[in-house]
Amino acid sequence: MHLTDLRGxxxxxxxxxxxxxxxxxTIAPVGPADLVTVQDRETFLARPWExxxxxxxxxxxxxxxxxxxxxxxxVVRSPVIGETxxxxxxxxxxxxxxxxxxxxxxxxxxxxTIGVTGSKGKSTTTVLISHLLTAVGQPNExxxxxxxxxxxxxxxxxxxxxxxMYQCADLLVSPQVVALTALVPxxxxxxxxxxxxxxxxxxxxxxxxxxxxxxxxxxxxxAQLAARPGLPLVAAGRPDxxxxxxxxxxxxxxxxxxxxxxxRSAFPLVGRHNEWNLCVALSVLESVxxxxxxEADRLAEAAAAxxxxxxxxxxxxxxxxxxFVDDSLSTIPQSAIHAIEAFSHRPLTVIVxxxxxxxxxxxxxxxxxxxxxxxxxxxVPDSGPRILETVKDLPGITTIGADDLVEAVRLGRVHTPxxxxxxxxxxxxxxxxFDNYAHRSxxxxxxxxxxxx
Numbered sequence: 318m319h320l321t322d323l324r325g326x327x328x329x330x331x332x333x334x335x336x337x338x339x340x341x342x343t344i345a346p347v348g349p350a351d352l353v354t355v356q357d358r359e360t361f362l363a364r365p366w367e368x369x370x371x372x373x374x375x376x377x378x379x380x381x382x383x384x385x386x387x388x389x390x391x392v393v394r395s396p397v398i399g400e401t402x403x404x405x406x407x408x409x410x411x412x413x414x415x416x417x418x419x420x421x422x423x424x425x426x427x428x429x430t431i432g433v434t435g436s437k438g439k440s441t442t443t444v445l446i447s448h449l450l451t452a453v454g455q456p457n458e459x460x461x462x463x464x465x466x467x468x469x470x471x472x473x474x475x476x477x478x479x480x481x482m483y484q485c486a487d488l489l490v491s492p493q494v495v496a497l498t499a500l501v502p503x504x505x506x507x508x509x510x511x512x513x514x515x516x517x518x519x520x521x522x523x524x525x526x527x528x529x530x531x532x533x534x535x536x537x538x539x540a541q542l543a544a545r546p547g548l549p550l551v552a553a554g555r556p557d558x559x560x561x562x563x564x565x566x567x568x569x570x571x572x573x574x575x576x577x578x579x580x581r582s583a584f585p586l587v588g589r590h591n592e593w594n595l596c597v598a599l600s601v602l603e604s605v606x607x608x609x610x611x612e613a614d615r616l617a618e619a620a621a622a623x624x625x626x627x628x629x630x631x632x633x634x635x636x637x638x639x640x641f642v643d644d645s646l647s648t649i650p651q652s653a654i655h656a657i658e659a660f661s662h663r664p665l666t667v668i669v670x671x672x673x674x675x676x677x678x679x680x681x682x683x684x685x686x687x688x689x690x691x692x693x694x695x696x697v698p699d700s701g702p703r704i705l706e707t708v709k710d711l712p713g714i715t716t717i718g719a720d721d722l723v724e725a726v727r728l729g730r731v732h733t734p735x736x737x738x739x740x741x742x743x744x745x746x747x748x749x750x751f752d753n754y755a756h757r758s759x760x761x762x763x764x765x766x767x768x769x770x
Contacts, residue, residue, distance in 0.1 A: 319424045327351045329386050332395025339466035340393045340418045345373040355382035396483030417487040422467040427490045434480045435498030437652045438594045442498050443479035445598040452619030453612045486517040491526035496601050500537040501651045515541050528604040532593045553600040554593050561592045573609045579617030588659035628758045638735030641765050644742040645758040650681040653744035664737030665692040668725045670701025671745030678707045693732050695725045700745045726764035
């Protein structure tokens with residue numbers, strides 16, 4: 318469905334956050350027969366609905382909102398509105414067409430789009446692809462789940478989009494190049510089950526992509542793609558493609574097959590998972606025609622200048638000699654595992670816990686046990702106590718409960734020696750006690766300042 322297909326139709330935009338605003342501003346000039354906005358509940362993401370927005374698409378709440386949705390020809394939903402929502406079930410039963418802003422935009426821009434998704438690593442990989450493309454003289458616009466909503470992106474020769482599972486679910490056209498970083502069960506409350514989560518996430522590859530670049534080190538991702546034969550796959554992280562291995566001087570280098578490109582040390586982001594993200598990004602560049610060998614020097618220079626994303630393994634030095642690390646973007650056990658792995662060579666305290674979505678923390682326990690990690694884990698509400706219960710009997714693991722994040726920072730100072738690391742890698746979303754991961758990060762950083770000295 319293209320935006321122009323909405324002309325003369327009854328359209329309801331469901332949601333008043335960033336995506337809802339972009340949808341109304343973009344759809345109104347197309348000329349729908351009727352355009353309304355509905356909201357089923359108040360959220361912290363909601364924008365004030367007044368002035369021009371209210372004129373273009375009046376806002377309806379309460380019981381009449383559902384009636385308007387059911388009478389619409391097309392419902393454009395915001396990403397957070399899941400398949401398990403009772404109103405979504407009613408819409409599916411009624412046969413109402415449901416789409417999203419990303420799907421409408423993609424119908425017109427797929428041939429010039431690189432779409433990046435995954436359960437973890439997608440933000441870093443998206444920004445890295447954009448950064449490297451710019452470095453080799455290929456300008457692009459970045460947006461989607463980070464930065465600018467797709468419906469508000471300016472005209473460009475190429476787009477690099479981070480796409481959430483929510484945004485992938487409604488696509489009917491695949492981007493020309495799809496980049497996949499990793500797959501683990503997440504957002505089960507939205508999708509309804511693990512299998513449905515994978516189905517919605519990988520809907521991005523189901524509609525004619527030109528290339529599907531994937532992290533070949535992720536077993537679940539490899540298995541899911543194997544169950545979808547016929548895709549134009551490009552594996553990243555294998556010896557015959559982009560990978561990291563000993564180079565000419567015996568240190569670790571980034572390679573393209575048997576050709577060394579530049580030292581791994583040129584890329585400042587720590588952890589194996591960031592090596593995999595880099596390999597995916599480089600394979601994407603090759604898929605759009607960049608000669609990695611010829612451009613090796615420029616790519617090395619760009620990789621060296623790549624900054625860590627805010628709230629993703631961001632170090633915060635402290636006069637005490639302790640390094641605090643902000644990994645507030647960590648919302649699943651697997652991202653916390655990668656963060657712990659990156660700092661396990663130093664005395665380590667990890668702050669865990671957040672919104673409790675019933676996620677299985679056995680993978681975190683298995684990792685800590687297999688790697689014989691020695692660390693102190695401080696659990697904060699709501700899921701913190703359950704995480705601590707999962708790992709409390711492991712050798713080398715000390716568990717401490719805290720009432721909130723501020724107390725956890727204070728306890729981290731007490732239990733971490735100079736030269737050690739206090740890592741905020743919650744393995745859980747922020748909602749319920751914070752507006753979002755950025756709000757959680759601000760509280761963490763303020764607590765560091767307040768407890769110093």
